[in-house]
Amino acid sequence: MHNQDQALIFEASTPGRIGYSLPEMDVPELDISDLLPDGYLRTVEPELPEVSELDIMRHYTALSKRNHGLDSGFYPLGSCTMKYNPKINENVARFNGFAHVHPLQDESSVQGALGLLYDLQQHLIEITGMDEVTLQSAAGAHGEWTGLMLIRAYHEANGDLNRTKVIVPDSAHGTNPASATIAGFETITVKSTDKGLVDLEDLRRVVGEDTAALMLTNPNTLGLFEEHIIEITEIIHDAGGKVYYDGANLNAVLSKARPGDMGFDVVHLNLHKTFTGPHGGGGPGSGPVGVKADLISYLPKPIISKRGEEFILDYDRPQSIGRVKPFYGNFGINVRAYTYIRSMGPDGLKAVTEYAVLNANYMMRRLAEHYDLPFEKHCKHEFVLSGKRQKKLGVRTLDIAKRLLDFGYHPPTIYFPLNVEECIMIEPTETESKETLDSFVDIMIQIAKEAEENPEVVQEAPHTTVIGRLDETLAARKPVLKYQRA
Ligand SMILES: *Cc1c(COP(=O)(O)O)cnc(C)c1O
Numbered sequence: 001m002h003n004q005d006q007a008l009i010f011e012a013s014t015p016g017r018i019g020y021s022l023p024e025m026d027v028p029e030l031d032i033s034d035l036l037p038d039g040y041l042r043t044v045e046p047e048l049p050e051v052s053e054l055d056i057m058r059h060y061t062a063l064s065k066r067n068h069g070l071d072s073g074f075y076p077l078g079s080c081t082m083k084y085n086p087k088i089n090e091n092v093a094r095f096n097g098f099a100h101v102h103p104l105q106d107e108s109s110v111q112g113a114l115g116l117l118y119d120l121q122q123h124l125i126e127i128t129g130m131d132e133v134t135l136q137s138a139a140g141a142h143g144e145w146t147g148l149m150l151i152r153a154y155h156e157a158n159g160d161l162n163r164t165k166v167i168v169p170d171s172a173h174g175t176n177p178a179s180a181t182i183a184g185f186e187t188i189t190v191k192s193t194d195k196g197l198v199d200l201e202d203l204r205r206v207v208g209e210d211t212a213a214l215m216l217t218n219p220n221t222l223g224l225f226e227e228h229i230i231e232i233t234e235i236i237h238d239a240g241g242k243v244y245y246d247g248a249n250l251n252a253v254l255s256k257a258r259p260g261d262m263g264f265d266v267v268h269l270n271l272h273k274t275f276t277g278p279h280g281g282g283g284p285g286s287g288p289v290g291v292k293a294d295l296i297s298y299l300p301k302p303i304i305s306k307r308g309e310e311f312i313l314d315y316d317r318p319q320s321i322g323r324v325k326p327f328y329g330n331f332g333i334n335v336r337a338y339t340y341i342r343s344m345g346p347d348g349l350k351a352v353t354e355y356a357v358l359n360a361n362y363m364m365r366r367l368a369e370h371y372d373l374p375f376e377k378h379c380k381h382e383f384v385l386s387g388k389r390q391k392k393l394g395v396r397t398l399d400i401a402k403r404l405l406d407f408g409y410h411p412p413t414i415y416f417p418l419n420v421e422e423c424i425m426i427e428p429t430e431t432e433s434k435e436t437l438d439s440f441v442d443i444m445i446q447i448a449k450e451a452e453e454n455p456e457v458v459q460e461a462p463h464t465t466v467i468g469r470l471d472e473t474l475a476a477r478k479p480v481l482k483y484q485r486a
Pocket of ligand 1: 079080139140141142173175217246248249270285287
């Protein structure tokens with residue numbers, strides 16, 4: 001290829017060169033114009049680059065290297081749990097018996113696949129302390145919506161039709177109020193105290209006969225474990241509401257504390273976070289929902305259950321809210337999560353939490369001298385800093401995030417949660433070494449010094465990436481999706 005940049009595939013085109021070789025046709029050739037109605041066929045050949053197989057491979061490899069992935073570097077994106085995805089999960093998900101089963105196969109011919117799903121449900125029941133689990137929902141937010149639909153069905157079955165409100169603390173994940181709205185509820189926001197925890201007085205003020213549920217993200221998006229959980233669940237239960245646990249970030253409490261034991265009625269998990277499903281680019285996820293006994297009859301159908309030694313799909317569920325996803329949910333992600341749970345074992349899963357929390361506290365303490373720490377409390381799996389000090393020097397949190405790109409790091413989550421000014425939300429995860437954490441902290445400290453001594457270098461970052469700063473709003477609203485020659 002005659003171009004330095006292997007991504008410039010159109011410019012590298014040489015007429016007549018082809019990148020594939022197909023075997024000779026051994027069936028009669030069809031005339032495509034017999035198959036398509038007039039007017040649907042091209043009259044002009046598409047203008048495509050003509051390149052060799054090697055060139056096209058280099059093109060895609062070059063494009064892939066422009067993206068930052070977990071397999072290429074540290075990715076401390078708060079609330080996203082970008083932890084290592086063990087490759088054994090991939091091997092197992094590719095077993096013929098898992099990768100090549102068809103969702104329309106008869107129950108009797110997919111006993112192994114159903115057995116794996118059933119066992120996974122049992123493990124998640126044990127891990128969450130709930131009474132039953134469905135694996136149908138395809139992501140965290142989808143699990144939230146499913147859980148709320150269960151709560152709605154429960155209230156309706158009790159003739160309790162005026163429970164139209166869902167209480168969501170302001171330190172909840174952003175998907176919580178969105179899911180409540182999509183499930184047809186009105187969202188009531190409860191403020192946090194200056195310690196970053198749910199304000200119990202504010203909660204008591206808004207709870208009432210119209211409360212359908214409270215959704216609690218725990219640890220909350222500040223990385224803090226709610227101290228008054230039992231009180232919170234009692235306040236809601238006394239008012240006749242249900243309590244929902246957003247367990248997307250279960251690696252903060254896994255094998256240490258269970259939502260079921262804390263009084264929660266519904267919980268969702270993100271198998272694509274805590275349980276190592278790969279989740280870049282919005283790829284397939286899995287957001288199982290666990291419930292207590294009084295909500296089981298509303299679960300999406302079919303339920304995977306066991307009759308004698310046989311695994312069955314139970315459709316005989318008259319009170320079910322129906323399907324929330326075709327077939328069995330995202331089967332491949334469930335296979336990966338099952339593999340992870342089995343390969344870690346109970347002690348391994350306990351260590352996950354210990355290291356996730358240790359790593360976050362270690363980084364928080366090292367960085368607290370150089371950035372403002374809004375909440376002086378041990379964190380769980382993640383923590384927030386504020387870039388207020390740097391803002392006074394003319395360096396915004398966005399600039400700091402962009403500067404990190406120059407050093408090969410994916411930036412942390414920024415400007416979320418909204419209740420912290422110039423928020424920087426860091427989640428190291430448990431799979432990173434102390435050396436990696438230290439190098440990242442060293443760079444963060446260097447950037448804090450640059451903000452004082454040489455702010456332009458931060459304000460104008462990134463300096464080393466293929467593309468510099470985008471107008472992010474314009475890029476999202478009016479993306480240029482067509483290839484444009486340089
Ligand atoms: C990631 C996350 C969600 C949403 O999960 P998706 O799979 O992205 O829909 C919900 N709650 C919390 C706390 C999260 O971290």
